[in-house]
Amino acid sequence: MILPKKPNTVLQIKVRKQMYFILIPLIIIPVSFIGIALTSYFVKALYQQTSSQLESDNIRVKSIIVDCVINLFNVSSDLIDDKTLHKILTTHYANPKDASAAIADYDRFQDYMDTTTSMTSITVYTTNPTLVEGKYIKTATPEIIDKLFSKVSVPSGSSWGYNFFNRTIGNPSSELLLVRSIPLVKTDYSAILVITVSNNFLKNKIQNNSLYTAISLNKEPIFFSTTRSMQEKDQSVPINYNSRYFLYNGLIHYKDKTVFGYISSLPVYQSKDILYVTTIDFAANNKFVNIVILCAAITLLSVIIPLMGIVFYTNFFSSRILTLRLAMKNASKGDFNMIDSLRGDDELSETFTDLQHMVLDLKDKEAKMYEAQLLEKEMLNQQQQMEFKILTSQINPHFIYNTLETIRMLAIEENNQNVSSAILLLGKSLRYVLENAETFSTTLDKELDYIDVYLQIQKLRFEERIDYTIEIPEHFSPSEYQILPLLLQPLVENAVLHGLDDISKNGDVIVRLSTDNCTRLIIDIMDNGKGMPEEVINAFNSEITLEKSASDRTSIGLNNIKRRIRLFYGDNYSINIISSTKEGTHIQLILPLIPI
Structure with a gap:
């Protein structure tokens, strides 16, 4: 029974669905997994690189500030221990000219200004009214006494602050001040030493990359920033001022933006003051976004390109299957006309080649069968002619049996038992041969009986x-x-x-x-x-x-x-x-x- 053929579209859909259901997940799942893993790896690597870079730069800035602070502290220690300066500050001058001469002869202030680039100014404020104000020694005003003298009430004490008085006269930038008391003995006068840190010096030392750096003192606004517009403004980052050793590294919310920053505290040398150094990479977040977009694009392309190849290949493969199936269907109907070749070089092409060979064999066998049919008809004609000739002289097998039986009876009458037995056995043998000449099966006992008859005949003979x-x-x-x-x-x-x-x-x-x-x-x-x-x-x-x-x-x-x-x-x-x-x-x- 020949089964009904299903439509070609069903076969085409099955092949395509199977290839889509098998190949597409094999592409999408591994590539997506690899893409996600690579994206995570690159983001993590970029995160660590950015964190390390910010930490290194933050440490670099703090190292610059420490060097500057220690250097200025050493300069201040050298000056407040200078006996000549002590004498100038404790002497009561009756003549202003003598005071001017004494100040003019003291040149250590100018020497330090010439050799120390980290300072903007050196100023001694004194309560001695007999001293004439000059470039480096000035009379302490009530405002100075109120804001600076109170910071260093302890002899030789030190404190840090901002250059508030320069801001009052229109200086747009704050500068860091080192304030130290000068220990004067045997006098009612008092004096302090004020050294101003140069922002230009800090800028030249710190600003050598694209990172943003801001430095503030205690809870005060920023006194130095690589972005000038941020000076004198509050730190816009989360800082725990209660912790003397504060540290934060990671994403922070800065002016409605998410940025990557590193914030650390720096206790000031020989002081209770704390500096806070903030380092921010504004481009880091964009780098994260760009690396994610790039990895996603690569992953997407890695999926799309194979998918396009799968779609093209499935269409090509299904069309070849349909061509092969159509050729087989036509061959089953006896139509042996088919295309010469099938596109491609694989098992399907080999199957198509085998089909062509089979069709050629079928054509050859069909031709031979036709020739055999002609020969069979010719032989049937000849057989019919021969049977017609034989019918006229055919001997009935019963006539043979009857004749042998007659001969056997004559042998018995002549009392010749051997001849009688031989004829009897020959009759049985001949009957078995004639009865089974055109059959394909007999019982095993009949075959053995026939062998027994044959061997009896041979025994009579030999x-x-x-x-x-x-x-x-x-x-x-x-x-x-x-x-x-x-x-x-x-x-x-x-x-x-x-x-x-x-x-x-x-x-x-x-x-x-x-x-x-x-x-x-x-x-x-x-x-x-x-x-x-x-x-x-x-x-x-x-x-x-x-x-x-x-x-x-x-x-x-x-x-x-x-x-x-x-x-x-x-x-x-x-x-x-x-x-x-x-x-x-x-x-x-x-x-x-x-x-x-």
């Missing part, structure tokens, strides 16, 4: 030269099983006529039946004659064509039986010779045990 035995296993009923008719007689005939050819007496033929697990019938036919040459046995058992003449009926008979067994029973059953020269001939048949 008398004491031959004897025989037919061995049947106990509990085995030959009448219940089938066998090809006239299969054993040629083998028994070979044993008698060829195997015992040189035996003058005591020749023996044995026909032995056995079974193999009730699935196979094994028939051994043995004689005690001269045996067969070794080359004939090897050639026969290895299925090599025997190079014998047409008169060698032994070889021809054996090969005919072998082909007959293979034809009817298959390759698992055959005939083999398992004997050798001078030890007789032993032929073994292996047949299926087929019940009736």
Whole structure:
């Protein structure tokens, strides 16, 4: 029964769906996983790089400030310990000219200004009213006393603050001040030393990259910033002023933006004051966004390009399958006209090539079949002519049986029992042959009876030269099983006529039946004659064509039986010779045990 063909569109949809469902997840899932992993890796690496860069720059800025602070502190310590300066500040001058002369002769202030670039100014404020104000020594006003003298009430004490008085006169930038008290003895006068840190110096030292840096003192506004507009404004970052050792590294909210920053505190040398240094990379967040966008774009392209290839390949592959299927469908209908080739070089192309070869074979077999049909018709015509001629002279088999029976009765009347027995056996033999000449199956007991009749005839012929035995296993009923008719007689005939050819007496033929697990019938036919040459046995058992003449009926008979067994029973059953020269001939048949 031929199954109905499904539409081509169904096949096309199935192929495409299967390839989409299998290949697309195999592309999307691994590529997406790799893309996410790479994005996370690059973001993490960029985060660590930015964090390390900000930390390094923050440490660099603090190192610059520490160097500057310690340097200025050492300068201040040198000045407040100067005995000459102490004498100038504690002397009560009656004549202003003497005060001016004393101040003019003191040149250490100018020496430090010439050699120390981190200072903007050095100023000594004193309460001695007899001193004349100059460039470096000035009289302390009530405002100075209120805002600066109060910071250093302890002798030799130090404090840091902002240059508030310069801001009052319009200076747009705050500067950091170091305020130290000058320990004056045996006098009612007091004095302080004020050193102003140069913002230009800090700018030249700090601003050498694109990072933003802001420095503030305590809770005061920013006194230095790489962005000038941020000076004198509050730090716009979260700072815990209660912690002397504050540190924060990561994303911060700065002026409605999310930026990456590093904030740390710096306790000032020999002081209770704390500096806060803020380092911000405004471009870091954009870098994160850009790296994510780039990785996403790469991942997307890594998905889209294979998907386009899959779509193209599935269309190409399904079209080739449809072409092959159409060619097979046409061939099944007898239409052998098809395209010359199939695009591609793979198993489908090879299958199409095999289909072309099959079609060519079918055409060739169709032509041969047509020729065979013509030949068969011709032979039928000839057979009909021959049958017409034979009908006129055909002898009825019953006439043969009746004639033999008449001859046997005459032999009995003449008291010749041997002739009578021979004719009886010949009649049985002839009847079995004629009855099974055109059949394909008979019972095993009938075949064995026929062999027994044949051997009786041969025994009548050769008398004491031959004897025989037919061995049947106990509990085995030959009448219940089938066998090809006239299969054993040629083998028994070979044993008698060829195997015992040189035996003058005591020749023996044995026909032995056995079974193999009730699935196979094994028939051994043995004689005690001269045996067969070794080359004939090897050639026969290895299925090599025997190079014998047409008169060698032994070889021809054996090969005919072998082909007959293979034809009817298959390759698992055959005939083999398992004997050798001078030890007789032993032929073994292996047949299926087929019940009736």
